[in-house]
Amino acid sequence: MSELIxxxxxxxxxxxxxxxxxxxxxxxxxxxxxYGDISTLxxxxxxxxxxxxxxxxVAKASINKHLLGVTSASAAAGxxxxxxxxGTVPADLAQYYYHVVIIAQKLGYIYGWPDLLDEKQQFSxxxxxxxxxxxxxxxxxxxxxxxxxxxxxxxxxxxxxxxPQQALxxxxxxxxxxxxxxxxxxxxxxxxxxxxxxxxxxxLGGVLSGxxxxxxxxxxxxKLHAKLKEDANSYNFYGSAGAQDSRTESDYExxxxxxxxxxxxxxxxNIEFVKIQxxxxxxxxxxxxxxxxIEFISNLVEDSELCDDEKMALVGQLHSKDLVEIDLSIFLGxxxxxxxxxxxxxxxxxxxxxxxxxxxxxxxxxARELGFTRDDVSDMLQEEIVPDDITARPV
Numbered sequence: 001m002s003e004l005i006x007x008x009x010x011x012x013x014x015x016x017x018x019x020x021x022x023x024x025x026x027x028x029x030x031x032x033x034x035y036g037d038i039s040t041l042x043x044x045x046x047x048x049x050x051x052x053x054x055x056x057x058v059a060k061a062s063i064n065k066h067l068l069g070v071t072s073a074s075a076a077a078g079x080x081x082x083x084x085x086x087g088t089v090p091a092d093l094a095q096y097y098y099h100v101v102i103i104a105q106k107l108g109y110i111y112g113w114p115d116l117l118d119e120k121q122q123f124s125x126x127x128x129x130x131x132x133x134x135x136x137x138x139x140x141x142x143x144x145x146x147x148x149x150x151x152x153x154x155x156x157x158x159x160x161x162x163x164p165q166q167a168l169x170x171x172x173x174x175x176x177x178x179x180x181x182x183x184x185x186x187x188x189x190x191x192x193x194x195x196x197x198x199x200x201x202x203x204l205g206g207v208l209s210g211x212x213x214x215x216x217x218x219x220x221x222x223k224l225h226a227k228l229k230e231d232a233n234s235y236n237f238y239g240s241a242g243a244q245d246s247r248t249e250s251d252y253e254x255x256x257x258x259x260x261x262x263x264x265x266x267x268x269x270n271i272e273f274v275k276i277q278x279x280x281x282x283x284x285x286x287x288x289x290x291x292x293x294i295e296f297i298s299n300l301v302e303d304s305e306l307c308d309d310e311k312m313a314l315v316g317q318l319h320s321k322d323l324v325e326i327d328l329s330i331f332l333g334x335x336x337x338x339x340x341x342x343x344x345x346x347x348x349x350x351x352x353x354x355x356x357x358x359x360x361x362x363x364x365x366x367a368r369e370l371g372f373t374r375d376d377v378s379d380m381l382q383e384e385i386v387p388d389d390i391t392a393r394p395v
Contacts, residue, residue: 045112
């Protein structure tokens with residue numbers, strides 16, 4: 001596989017597999033049946049009914065169950081010719097993320113997230129966006145962590161039992177989700193290449209695939225487990241802790257997401273423009289502009305909501321030799337957009353397979369100006385890439 005894997009395509013193919021939909025009420029009543037009264041779980045969070053020890057036990061048991069499933073599936077798929085393709089996605093990859101999506105739903109329900117299936121028991125656009133954020137958390141995307149907290153907080157404040165009808169594409173959450181989705185695709189592509197060589201060794205390839213899956217799936221699930229547990233302790237989805245929600249189904253129909261960022265549409269457009277300028281600077285700062293970097297930035301420009309004149313200005317900056325001065329003050333007070341910028345810079349730095357010293361210097365400079373410490377963002381560069389010793393260009 002030589003091209004970038006699309007997260008949307010991967011998720012779509014995984015969602016075609018039978019059994020991927022988790023019925024919230026049925027699942028919760030099944031896994032908590034032996035621990036006490038389950039009659040109120042349709043209306044209340046498990047964390048409001050059971051203690052932390054039981055909640056942790058159920059969550060870990062669910063993770064371990066899918067760990068066994070995803071490991072055996074990956075081992076079978078690791079044998080050449082063992083599985084077919086699902087569309088343009090290798091079956092073993094779709095099978096892996098089949099288990100990822102299921103455990104994401106289950107952990108979400110355990111820690112109080114609303115039903116991700118609509119009235120017709122289908123995944124809506126909003127639920128797919130939530131799953132994208134959950135998978136982003138599992139893969140270590142800092143922006144996804146922040147967005148999950150903010151979305152969960154809004155849902156808890158609005159006492160949402162089912163995800164709102166309003167699509168997340170209509171809110172300020174969408175730029176974050178879109179960026180997280182692209183980041184997931186890049187990360188999955190890289191990890192797929194890293195594991196692909198093992199398949200050329202019959203039988204042994206299956207063993208290696210299963211082993212690699214074992215060592216990747218559980219840490220991913222544990223990250224989401226830890227995040228949802230942390231958030232569940234800071235807010236409630238169904239009113240005050242331990243209190244049964246008395247609202248009827250109709251009370252939830254018109255729940256709407258609210259924009260959690262500051263500023264007008266004009267401000268958001270300006271944020272997007274400055275963000276792309278920063279990406280252009282970091283792409284050129286090592287005196288080498290790679291094709292992957294040009295494609296990454298060009299796609300951002302094309303997909304943006306900027307006017308044609310602004311897009312042309314950015315294209316001109318991309319192909320000029322000079323760096324541009326940028327004012328990052330517009331990001332202050334907009335933490336999620338600031339995180340998205342940092343995530344984008346990190347993704348671009350790593351896209352050519354080498355993290356250069358001058359790129360790291362510029363990356364940390366931007367992070368510091370946005371109010372982040374080195375520790376806050378250093379994990380975004382934690383890849384198996386060795387920085388070189390190119391002398392830093394003045395920034």
